[in-house]
Amino acid sequence: MMPVMDGFETLRSLKQDVRLRELPVIMISAADEMRGVVRCIELGAEAFLPKPFDRVLLRVRVEDVLEKKRLRDAERQKTVELEQTLELLGQVQLQLTVQASVDALTGLANRGSVETQLDNRFLRDAPVSVIYIDLNGFKNINDTYGHHTGDELLKQAAKRLGQVFRLTDVVGRWGGDEFVALVQGDIEAARARASRVTEQFSKKFVVSSGEGELLLDVSAAVGAASRQPGETLAEVLQRADAEMYRQKPPRPAQARLGPPN
Numbered sequence: 001m002m003p004v005m006d007g008f009e010t011l012r013s014l015k016q017d018v019r020l021r022e023l024p025v026i027m028i029s030a031a032d033e034m035r036g037v038v039r040c041i042e043l044g045a046e047a048f049l050p051k052p053f054d055r056v057l058l059r060v061r062v063e064d065v066l067e068k069k070r071l072r073d074a075e076r077q078k079t080v081e082l083e084q085t086l087e088l089l090g091q092v093q094l095q096l097t098v099q100a101s102v103d104a105l106t107g108l109a110n111r112g113s114v115e116t117q118l119d120n121r122f123l124r125d126a127p128v129s130v131i132y133i134d135l136n137g138f139k140n141i142n143d144t145y146g147h148h149t150g151d152e153l154l155k156q157a158a159k160r161l162g163q164v165f166r167l168t169d170v171v172g173r174w175g176g177d178e179f180v181a182l183v184q185g186d187i188e189a190a191r192a193r194a195s196r197v198t199e200q201f202s203k204k205f206v207v208s209s210g211e212g213e214l215l216l217d218v219s220a221a222v223g224a225a226s227r228q229p230g231e232t233l234a235e236v237l238q239r240a241d242a243e244m245y246r247q248k249p250p251r252p253a254q255a256r257l258g259p260p261n
Helices: 007-016 036-041 055-101 111-123 140-145 145-165 188-199 233-246
Strands: 026-029 047-050 128-135 170-175 177-184 206-207 210-215 219-225 255-257
Touching: 007 026, 007 036, 026 036, 026 055, 036 047, 047 055, 055 111, 111 128, 111 170, 111 177, 111 233, 128 145, 128 188, 128 233, 140 145, 145 170, 145 177, 145 188, 145 206, 177 188, 188 219, 219 233
Parallel strands: 026 047
Antiparallel strands: 128 177, 128 219, 170 177, 206 210, 210 255
């Protein structure tokens, strides 16, 4: 019954303001018809008292409303904290999943992840081929310049493999300086990809070490095998491995000190 903006409009405005909507409101009005009381509650009032009001009852209502507000705030804070905890747990779970499937040194899939993906691909009827890759003379690099240099070489080798294979392919570190890839397609498609691997490793590597920059000639032996009817994954891997060893040079790769070309 106030001019311009009555109590109902005032309550509605409060509840539409994001800064004030959580503020508890007790309506005190001379209009004590049931319809007005219901409307106040529907608009978001916490309680309604008719005029003339009892001061003791008003104090009780205020204390009750403030206690409810305190409990709601505490519950809301718990909900926020729970959501934050769940989000953090989700991030940790994602990190653990990634760590469990990625080789920490090279960033490629690790052996366990590769084996799982190979098993899944072999369950399908589509033609698939396996490529086995081994760095030539890697042990000699480790023995001569140390494992740090060897690790840097493996990182660069992984980057080159990433340039050869597509996102739909599977490529990962099998162990040591050995890598395994699986591609969709027959043996011709696999040999074409293997040829690109050989081409990538025909370029010299520039690796930093305690003795300065090393210019390394490190090629790769690459073997490919396509799945034949009835063959298991182990049998295809064995044939690709045998083909890779036939590509091995008779002597280890050479390395020399010097500035990069």
